[in-house]
Amino acid sequence: MKLFVVFALVAAASCAPQNPQDVQILRYDVNNAGIDSYNFAWELSDGTKHEEQGQLKNIGTENESSVVQGQYAWVGPDGVQYTVTYIADENGFQPQIQQGPGGAVPSAVVASLLG
Numbered sequence: 001m002k003l004f005v006v007f008a009l010v011a012a013a014s015c016a017p018q019n020p021q022d023v024q025i026l027r028y029d030v031n032n033a034g035i036d037s038y039n040f041a042w043e044l045s046d047g048t049k050h051e052e053q054g055q056l057k058n059i060g061t062e063n064e065s066s067v068v069q070g071q072y073a074w075v076g077p078d079g080v081q082y083t084v085t086y087i088a089d090e091n092g093f094q095p096q097i098q099q100g101p102g103g104a105v106p107s108a109v110v111a112s113l114l115g
Contacts, residue, residue, distance in 0.1 A: 023048075047075035065090050084113065 027043040039053035052070030066089070073083040081100040086093060095113045 020046075047073070047081060049073050082109075 022045075024045040025042065026045055027041060027049075029042070030038075030040045032038045035056065036059060037053070037055040039051075041049075041051040043049040050070065050072040052068060054066055054068040056064060057067055058064045067087070068089070069087040071083055071085040073081055075081050083098045084095050085098070086095040088094070093115075097110060097113065
């Protein structure tokens with residue numbers, strides 16, 4: 001019984017929200033190749049992460065435009081990981097929302113992303 005209590009306390013402590021001051025940067029990569037492309041990625045110890053790459057297409061034409069694609073994720077207060085994968089191009093910002101097991105994407109989040 002004591003062993004069960006110890007495991008329960010350890011599990012509860014690992015699920016507790018972290019103090020924002022205790023969050024550490026685990027990864028930070030940036031590559032800026034100038035005007036025609038870039039990419040970056042970062043990840044924090046609280047499960048938050050963001051990766052993105054962008055490039056210029058149709059360079060030197062009147063149809064020149066930027067294309068950006070990436071994804072970001074965070075762990076919500078409900079303990080569920082939410083991930084937004086997106087592309088932004090001449091057709092606008094196009095997100096797709098995914099969630100880990102155990103929760104639903106709040107309708108306010110969906111509405112704010114879809115405009």
